[in-house]
Amino acid sequence: xxxxxxxxxxxxxxxxxxxxxxxxxxxxxxxxxxxxxxxxxxxxxxxxxxxxxxxxxxxxxxxxxxxxxxxxxxxxxxxxxxxxxxxxxxxxxxxxxxxxxxxxxxxxxxxxxxxxxxxxxxxxxxxxxxxxxxxxxxxxxxxxxxxxxxxxxxxxxxxxxxxxxxxxxxxxxxxxxxxxxxxxxxxxxxxxxxxxxxxxxxxxxxxxxxxxxxxxxxxxxxxxxxxxxxxxxxxxxxxxxxxxxxxxxxxxxxxxxxxxxx
Amino acid sequence: xxxxxxxxxxxxxxxxxxxxxxxxxxxxxxxxxxxxxxxxxxxxxxxxxxxxxxxxxxxxxxxxxxxxxxxxxxxxxxxxxxxxxxxxxxxxxxxxxxxxxxxxxxxxxxxxxxxxxxxxxxxxxxxxxxxxxxxxxxxxxxxxxxxxxxxxxxxxxxxxxxxxxxxxxxxxxxxxxxxxxxxxxxxxxxxxxxxxxxxxxxxxxxxxxxxxxxxxxxxxxxxxxxxxxxxxxxxxxxxxxxxxxxxxxxxxxxxxxxxxxxxxxxxxxxxxxxxxxxxxxxxxxx
Numbered sequence: 001x002x003x004x005x006x007x008x009x010x011x012x013x014x015x016x017x018x019x020x021x022x023x024x025x026x027x028x029x030x031x032x033x034x035x036x037x038x039x040x041x042x043x044x045x046x047x048x049x050x051x052x053x054x055x056x057x058x059x060x061x062x063x064x065x066x067x068x069x070x071x072x073x074x075x076x077x078x079x080x081x082x083x084x085x086x087x088x089x090x091x092x093x094x095x096x097x098x099x100x101x102x103x104x105x106x107x108x109x110x111x112x113x114x115x116x117x118x119x120x121x122x123x124x125x126x127x128x129x130x131x132x133x134x135x136x137x138x139x140x141x142x143x144x145x146x147x148x149x150x151x152x153x154x155x156x157x158x159x160x161x162x163x164x165x166x167x168x169x170x171x172x173x174x175x176x177x178x179x180x181x182x183x184x185x186x187x188x189x190x191x192x193x194x195x196x197x198x199x200x201x202x203x204x205x206x207x208x209x210x211x212x213x214x215x216x217x218x219x220x221x222x223x224x225x226x227x228x229x230x231x232x233x234x235x236x237x238x239x240x241x242x243x244x245x246x247x248x249x250x251x252x253x254x255x256x257x258x259x260x261x262x
Numbered sequence: 263x264x265x266x267x268x269x270x271x272x273x274x275x276x277x278x279x280x281x282x283x284x285x286x287x288x289x290x291x292x293x294x295x296x297x298x299x300x301x302x303x304x305x306x307x308x309x310x311x312x313x314x315x316x317x318x319x320x321x322x323x324x325x326x327x328x329x330x331x332x333x334x335x336x337x338x339x340x341x342x343x344x345x346x347x348x349x350x351x352x353x354x355x356x357x358x359x360x361x362x363x364x365x366x367x368x369x370x371x372x373x374x375x376x377x378x379x380x381x382x383x384x385x386x387x388x389x390x391x392x393x394x395x396x397x398x399x400x401x402x403x404x405x406x407x408x409x410x411x412x413x414x415x416x417x418x419x420x421x422x423x424x425x426x427x428x429x430x431x432x433x434x435x436x437x438x439x440x441x442x443x444x445x446x447x448x449x450x451x452x453x454x455x456x457x458x459x460x461x462x463x464x465x466x467x468x469x470x471x472x473x474x475x476x477x478x479x480x481x482x483x484x485x486x487x488x489x490x491x492x493x494x495x496x497x498x499x500x501x502x503x504x505x506x507x508x509x510x511x512x513x514x515x516x517x518x519x520x521x522x523x524x525x526x527x528x529x530x531x532x533x534x535x536x537x538x539x540x541x542x543x544x545x546x547x548x
Binding site: 175176178179180181182183184185186188197199200203204207208 | 318352358424
């Protein structure tokens with residue numbers, strides 16, 4: 001059950017790590033949108049260079065990105081094959097009933113670039129930003145919307161708690177599976193049997209989760225937690241010149257791509 | 263007939279950067295007719311050792327043989343049959359109850375074995391009787407409405423209904439009130455005595471282990487550091503205390519009396535034996 005570690009935060013002291021999480025969030029979201037808007041080689045090259053520069057500054061070994069991306073390559077390959085085979089256009093290559101068009105090739109290449117870039121950017125964010133920083137940033141970004149009824153602090157708290165308990169749930173599931181397997185539950189042979197036996201895991205898991213939630217709520221109240229109203233922070237987020245640089249560069253790149261159709 | 267560990271090692275998350283070694287070089291034989299207690303400080307590998315005994319975990323080094331069979335070589339129905347033979351009761355087993363009726367929860371295991379309704383009914387009644395759960399008043403109740411001690415016994419009954427030859431229990435009495443604890447220990451003792459089950463039990467409370475087990479294995483840091491009868495283990499008390507174990511209160515009393523009564527024996531289990539010994543030594547002194 002330890003196999004899930006996509007984009008797990010890797011603490012480092014790097015320029016990217018030290019960026020304000022709000023700036024990073026802006027960077028990644030805007031750059032992802034730009035990547036989708038890119039339509040030509042100049043756009044591809046500039047965005048690639050920009051992303052590569054940031055990844056270099058992040059001091060996370062490229063091997064980590066590669067390890068996380070490997071599994072995605074299957075999806076990319078399938079998408080690309082469909083693009084190449086099914087898109088009409090001028091035929092450049094034909095064999096039996098398979099015909100490859102120039103437009104298909106172009107779309108396939110573009111799709112590969114988009115999928116990989118979006119995936120890498122998402123990793124850049126999660127590898128260099130701790131979940132706590134991320135929820136903090138979200139809370140700050142959502143704060144202006146509290147007037148229209150969005151409770152930023154509560155949402156951020158829910159996210160933090162959810163993230164915190166994911167490993168706990170894995171551990172618990174593991175334990176319950178072992179316990180039911182010890183009682184002869186069979187999860188290997190046939191999905192009808194497995195589906196029926198799944199109840200024996202889901203019910204105890206929910207049972208524990210609900211009890212845990214109840215206990216957590218009580219424990220928080222016992223320590224005088226009363227929501228975000230009037231709460232101050234130990235570490236306040238402050239934008240520095242590096243953050244403005246990143247925001248400026250990203251915005252400029254996005255504007256250029258959309259304006260000049262790069 | 264035995265569960266045999268030879269040079270067994272176990273590592274969690276093997277090959278990952280966060281791999282953790284839980285057991286190293288464990289050699290241990292659990293005979294079919296014995297009651298073995300396993301003690302050791304927190305994190306010494308006790309629970310891992312138990313999970314290796316019915317094949318829910320496979321050793322990363324060495325071999326575990328259950329009545330001569332290697333669980334890692336078994337498939338499908340054979341592995342189910344093996345798990346039926348070695349009943350494993352996890353820590354706080356009441357967490358795995360999931361059916362709406364006590365009856366169905368206890369019947370879950372036997373149903374997985376494919377038993378018919380008549381045999382099933384017999385098994386459930388038998389298991390409930392062994393654990394002193396009244397069939398007529400309890401079988402249709404929702405397990406979640408029972409007391410903590412009752413839930414625990416329903417969960418153990420669910421394992422017993424498999425009619426295992428070995429019963430493996432991880433902290434069976436932890437968190438129960440004194441009556442619940444006493445009742446459960448009595449039941450476990452009976453299972454061994456009257457029904458000939460091999461019993462392996464892990465507990466933090468040494469008095470529980472010393473009271474009912476014939477042989478004790480001490481685990482520290484993933485290794486078995488010694489095995490012996492409770493009396494033999496008690497003679498090595500200083501060593502156990504140094505690895506952070508707490509002796510039963512009555513033995514602490516005996517250690518305290520040693521300076522005043524040099525002739526006193528220290529390797530006694532249970533308050534009655536200790537009281538007789540103190541009585542004897544005092545009479546000798548007078």
